[in-house]
Amino acid sequence: MLGDYSLGDLGAIFAMQGFAGLILFSVYVLMALGLAIIFGQMGVINMAHGEFMILGAYVTYFCSEFFQAQLPSLFPAYFFVAMALAFVASGALGMLVEWTLIKRLYKRPLDTLLATWGLSLILQQTYRSVFGPREVGVVLPDWLLGSLPVTDVIEVPINGVFVMCLTTLITVTVALLMYKSRWGQQVRAVVQNRVMAGAVGIDTEKVDRLTFGLGCGIAGVAGSAFTMIGSTGPTSGQLYIVDTFLIVVFGGATSLLGTIASAFSISQTQSTLEFFLSGSMAKVITLLTVVAILMLRPQGLFTLKVRR
Amino acid sequence: MSRDDKTGFHSPLRRKLLMGMAAAPFAGMMPKTAFAQTPATAAVNTTGLAVTDTEVTVGILHSATGTMAISETGSIQAEKLAIAQINEMGGVLGRKIKFIQEDGASDWPTFAEKAKKLLVQDKVAAIMGCWTSASRKAVLPVIEQYNGMLYYPTFYEGLEQSKNVIYTGQEATQQILESINWVVKEKGAKTFYFIGSDYIWPRTSNKIARKHIENHLTGTKVVGEEYFPLGHTQFNSVINKLKLTKPDVIFTDVVGGSNVAFYKQLKAAGINLEKQTLITISVTEDEIDGIGGDNIAGAYSCMKYFQSLDNPNNKEFVAAFKKMWGEKTVIGDVTQAAYLGPWIWKMTVEKAGSFDVDKIAVASEGIEFTKAPEGYVKVHANHHLWSKTRIGLAQKDGQFKVVYESPELIEPNPFPKGYQ
């Protein structure tokens, strides 16, 4: 495979593959971050995570349509508005779901899986009835398309850079929220001991609702960003769910750092393998490796010392 | 339009199933004004199908839910339109068509179950349906066992032929060979890179394309072949490989949501389709809706039908379709092929003078549909259609500009010698 290329080409290959891996890494982190909060911090298995992402994508679609029709002069900037709205929409829906459904199930984590699976079916059908069964095309502003040439061979896609910046921004924000703010302290307190947290005066219900809303909101932003690289249709959300859960579990569900490390290792493995093998085999080998490692080290890469 | 296909009409039959069946014994009975003379039900329906003096029931079997609903919606719409139009003209043998719609739910066993329900319980006279090869393969044994009639709209990999199925889409050789010849001739292409979704249709299509490129053309070769799982959304690695191998032509048969991801990432990676030739056999106007015209403009698609075809039949069809389903809906290749199903069935029934499946199976050969939106088509003895192949250049508005049209109707050949 490598014999056909010159040394210069090889350098370019590694540079571009490294970058492709970094983009994949950012995409994975973005996908997994919301779930890491919901699943890792709250223990809720949210099978409808993909559907929350797609809600963000649909919001972006409507923004693009609206700006094209009503405010064409502001079109280049619409993506930021869309992401903010996607966060609000998915977050609000998340809080509603928490209030009506999840709240009753904190003591039965496996049941949240069944209930949210039902929720995902309902959301899919709602999208299909409301937005139509076909995929919608999100029109992107021109500045997000195209690529920056670095050398003759190496080019860097702008939307890749954009996703990387976005991921960094959101990750840092979430980390600050979780580990530096008072609210984050409360979230962690509730995670570690709900009863005690309540006893010392934390409004656990409110904390839960906000945490769940935050996780869903991040999913919405991810969905919004993914209109740049993927499809938007009623069932598109299902494409992400397995990868997302594996990343979170592989990282050791309770640790944000673990999620990032696991997204990094999985994305690099996959992107490298994809270059040397066919896409299907790369995927199978990556997943198998992850599962094999999980079998040997079930607590994941990073973990708190307690086994729950 | 020269008609040397007349000779092909009598071309050797490929499967003994059809052997010995005399062509069109009932041709003389074809009524000019079907509405005027309504033959007795007992005479036109000897096998207990759901046919009354005023009505005949057919089934529509597609995915209204699940991942395939994205693609199959157009087919459902086209079939409903055709049925409505036929009813407006007086129906079939004086009977209005009533349809029962079942949902295959993108799940192959469900398709088989629903097909059986339509045949055994509802006794439908014909089924318009299926989209993916997998659903057809699941339904086929049921249709054959209970002797039903299936009108299948999708372009597909070939390697199949049944008395009980009329394939209104193209089989692989019809779609592929002409397009490769064209790109070699027009663009001087020497090297090809194949990218497909990982299932039977892309693999078989690419196999046929590869055999053609390697054995039937000179100086051309395939420099890469890649498959990705259905639903895959990350193509950066293969795009890097494309940048390094710099093939003259990227030949793709990626399907579904992957399609959208692939073209968006191709564009983002700076591969300009105005400069880099890309031929796809899986993108119709339907897919462009999701991909976005901006992202795919400049690519060539090889199909038998494009919404932009300039002929009176098509103008009428597009207008009627939009009137029924809204101004914004688009019409892709498969949608048009699905539209042919009810019409071909109607003509066959009228030619046979009967709803009986056995008679329709025999009478199908040689049915000509002059009002087809794609232009004239004819049913071959192997139950596929003679049709032209066209190459369209994707435009920013999501439509195709037809840049090439095969001069003759291409003979369908589901078991191509030398390509297996």
Place this chain on the structure above:
Amino acid sequence: MKTAPSFLNRRDMLALAVVAALLLIVFPALLDGFRLNLVGKYLTYAFVAVGLVLCWGYGGILSLGQGVFFALGGYGMAMYLKLEASSVENTKIQSTPGIPDFMDWNQITELPYFWQPFHSLPLTILLIILVPAFFAFVIGSAMFKRRVSGVYFAIITQAIAAIATILIIGQQGYTGGVNGITDLRTLHGWDIRTDSAKFILYFVNVVLLLSVVGLALFVRASKLGRILVAMREKEDRVRFSGYSVANFQIFVFCLAGVFAALGGAMFTLQVGFMSPSLVGIVPSIEMVIFTAVGGRMSLFGAIYGTLAVNFAKTSLSESFPELWLLGLGGLFIAVVLAFPNGLAGIWNDYVQPPIDRALKLRPKHQGDDVAKQAASTAPAE
């Protein structure tokens, strides 16, 4: 819990008799061939659901990868049937006659070695049981020995289901890919496509299912069953009492896997093909849903739950093809929120007490109270 329910106590006997009468007499008498075959197909999922009652309801191990075991059985049977259907005579138009058609399309010229055993029916049946058991053993011993439990086990099995799907679809030369293995005709020379064959297969299926339920009842009543429940409630105490928790979990997981595989094999026989759409995450979760609707603690509930959900699914999708997902999704949520013990819970709370009162007119049977207690034990929390 003072004493455990004895094996085949009066209540179980009664329930078994009712379900047997329903499946063996009422359905065949009332339903036409097509509907009966449909019920037969649903009942193949009930095999999985019964296995899930044991390993999820009693053992507390939720597997989201039961579709994989269902597929192992289904594909095993399909491979045998496909080889029989691909005789040299039937496939003479191929470049290599005598191998399955999809292999020929993928330029495979020789039957792969792992297909060879499937020429023989006894060997096929043996493999349908042994391969899933072995596979479950490997997964189980890797995970339970390391005390993976609950949510993590669920997600890892889910990933295994995803891998299996990609693998089956990707290796289409060996597996038939996304189309699955289709066009199956005869079982040892007996045409399984005819209506009479379908009728007979239905009864074979029901008898096999009832035997599986009987076996599950036996396991439940045995010491093993009690240890399972104890493990679910307080795993550490069982461990401290000197039991090897992992071994029990592995055993029950293997058993559930074999049940699922039997269901898969019966599915192939009755439906006439096997497809990767039964392997992945969606069908695996659906099977868990059947169990939950029936009541995760009730072996008979598993059967009723499977039938109820599938009847609802079929009739809803026939009458409202574009809206049935809403109903189905709503049903799942309702079951989880309002009826965590499913149909069996409703039965035990509302229907059983009047019956019991009626029965009390007669001399009281000693096992009754205990059985009721066992049947209505709340699920793991």
